Amino acid sequence: MSSLFAELARQAAANARREVDTYVREIPEFAFLDVNSRARAETLEHARWLRHRTLELAPDNAQLTDDDLDHITAMGASRSGAGMSPASPRRILRVHTALMLRELNEAAEAQPGGGIDELMRIMAWFTAQGERGIGAYRRGFLTALNRRMPYVAQVALLTRALLSGDPAAGELARLVDMEVAERYAVTVVRVPGRPGDEREWEGEVEALVKAHQVPVMWCAGGAGGEGGGGGELVALVPYATEGPVRQPADVGLASVSAPDAVPPPPARDLLQDFAHGLGRPCAAGTATAPLGGLADALDRARRISAAAPLRRASARLRPYTLADVFVELAVTDVPSVDHWLRTVARRLAPGPDLLVTLDAYYGHDMNRGATATALNVHPRTLDYRLRRVRELTGVDPGSTHGVRVLGAVVTRTLSGAWP
Numbered sequence: 001m002s003s004l005f006a007e008l009a010r011q012a013a014a015n016a017r018r019e020v021d022t023y024v025r026e027i028p029e030f031a032f033l034d035v036n037s038r039a040r041a042e043t044l045e046h047a048r049w050l051r052h053r054t055l056e057l058a059p060d061n062a063q064l065t066d067d068d069l070d071h072i073t074a075m076g077a078s079r080s081g082a083g084m085s086p087a088s089p090r091r092i093l094r095v096h097t098a099l100m101l102r103e104l105n106e107a108a109e110a111q112p113g114g115g116i117d118e119l120m121r122i123m124a125w126f127t128a129q130g131e132r133g134i135g136a137y138r139r140g141f142l143t144a145l146n147r148r149m150p151y152v153a154q155v156a157l158l159t160r161a162l163l164s165g166d167p168a169a170g171e172l173a174r175l176v177d178m179e180v181a182e183r184y185a186v187t188v189v190r191v192p193g194r195p196g197d198e199r200e201w202e203g204e205v206e207a208l209v210k211a212h213q214v215p216v217m218w219c220a221g222g223a224g225g226e227g228g229g230g231g232e233l234v235a236l237v238p239y240a241t242e243g244p245v246r247q248p249a250d251v252g253l254a255s256v257s258a259p260d261a262v263p264p265p266p267a268r269d270l271l272q273d274f275a276h277g278l279g280r281p282c283a284a285g286t287a288t289a290p291l292g293g294l295a296d297a298l299d300r301a302r303r304i305s306a307a308a309p310l311r312r313a314s315a316r317l318r319p320y321t322l323a324d325v326f327v328e329l330a331v332t333d334v335p336s337v338d339h340w341l342r343t344v345a346r347r348l349a350p351g352p353d354l355l356v357t358l359d360a361y362y363g364h365d366m367n368r369g370a371t372a373t374a375l376n377v378h379p380r381t382l383d384y385r386l387r388r389v390r391e392l393t394g395v396d397p398g399s400t401h402g403v404r405v406l407g408a409v410v411t412r413t414l415s416g417a418w419p
Contacts, residue, residue, distance in 0.1 A: 004118035007107040009055050015103050016047035022099060027091050029084050039082070046075050050133075058125040069136040076140030081148070086157050089141050089168065093134055100126065138168055146175045152206045156217035162236055163294045178213060181238035186297040187267045187286040187319050188305040189233040189274055192416055204277050205233070212270050214238065232305070233274060234298065237267045239288050263319040275313035283308040283415060286319035303329060309359075309414030316363060327404070328411050342418050345409045347392045357385045358397060358410050366398055 020043050023030040033040040053068055064072075079088065104126075108119045146154060154176050161169040162180070173180045209216050215236040263286045271284050285304025289297035300322065307328040308320035322329075331338050348354045357375060361382075364370040372379045386397050389406070396402045412418065 003111050004107055004122070005055055005059060007110050008051070008103065008122075011103065011107065012048060012051040012055070015099070016044055016051060019047045019096065019099050020044050022095055023092070026095055027088065029088050032082075042078070054122075054126070057129070058122045061121070061125055064129050064132055069132065072133050072136040073140035076137040076142075077144040078140075080141040080144035083148075084141075086145060089138055090166070093137070097130070100130075138171055142168065142171050142175055151176065152209065155205075155209050155215055159215040159217040159234060159236060162215055162291070163234075163298055165292055165295070178215065180291070181240075183239045183288060183290045184236040184294060184297070185239045185264050185267050185286050185288045185319075186294055186301045187235045187237055187263070187271070187284060188298070188301040189235070189271060189282050189284045190230075190305040190308075190310075191232060191278065191280070191282045192230045192310065193280075204274070207277070208233075208235075208270060208274060211273060212237075212266065214266070214270070216270075232302070234301075235267070235270055236294070237264055237270065237286075239264050263321055267319050271317060271319055272313055275311075275317055278313075281310035281312050282317075283310045284317075284319040285325075286321055307332065307411070307415055307417075309411055310416050311414075325411060327408050328415070331408060331412065332417070338412070338417075341405070341409050341412055344393055344395070344405060345413050345418065348389065348409075351385070351388045351392055354385060354389055354392070355410060355413060357382065358389065358406055359414065361386070361397060362403065362407050362410060366403075 020033065020040065023043070024033050030043075033043060049071070053064070056062075057064065076089070079092075104119060104122060108116070111118075145157075149157070154172065155178075158169060158172040158176055158178065160166075161172050162184070163186075170180055205216055205218050212235075217234050218231060219234060220231040267284075267286055275282055283305050285301045285306070285308055287297040287300035287304065304320050304322060304325055307325040311317045331341065345355075348358075353375075357371075360374045361371045364374060368379055368382060372382045375382065389395070389397050393406070395405050397406055
């Protein structure tokens, strides 16, 4: 055995104790080791075993055996069974990796010439076999988690893993019988004023997951809660594109791919199903991105959802995209313009049903016949209301200026942005 490996063997017991102490100090969930001597002894034994196997295998670049991987898997399952949170594997692996690198560096510094050759050999082994060990630990942890966590919670965990780029997403998807897509439409459904108890939503969210087979989670008190409870539903709908995806010019928000202009039909179906069960107004925004870009897409979808009009389940309820509300998003960043639009909105208050009329008018591309039918009024009644809008605001609803100003007024009002 080389002098580097001999030094690592000499320090193995002390390094194992340091690892356990570091877990207790840096990871709050390991505080139980201070009062559970059996669990502490088990953790210490695993730390010693791992160093022992490293020193046995690394000199000849031998792989971890199936028995070794089973041992690591069992440790992951044990920690999951002890009630450790889904976030703990990342923290444990981060601390363990940092300590192993520190141990290798300390041992190398104690050698004449730094033990460079041996250090490079063990580093190469640690890199390759460490990945296999991490996978085994994660499988054990998540399999045990699957047995103790409700299905909806597992799907929510997968959703968070995809959004954060967690490598565990693939294993989590397997546990809930889903596949990880290359690209998703991140859809956020804003629900103002809804009580924020997540347990209340388990039945509805589970029904959505089973019907649509997509990652979904409910965030109590999220962007939907405007001071009175509320929350948001986040759904990741697989998005398949045909042909090359072109990137439009930068619009000051983010680089958004072209498919953002058209929400996928599955996202619309999921929204309708959710809204029917909800029985109250909601608003939805969607943004597409490949894996690795879902966090940014979630931020865009939330902003779009906040600007979108609140509606009940109907033919007009759909996920809005950046192309639908880019004007309103820009307005929110210019308070003076937002104040001016709100003043215009107040001028419509004396007229009955004027806001609803304008909403239908612009929603039907200013087609008088279709608008009158949707409102269930005579075309002459519609004309009267449009004239009334012009009288109160000084803006012709059918003009280019009217579309720009009054269209923004309608969307901002219906979004609930103005109390």
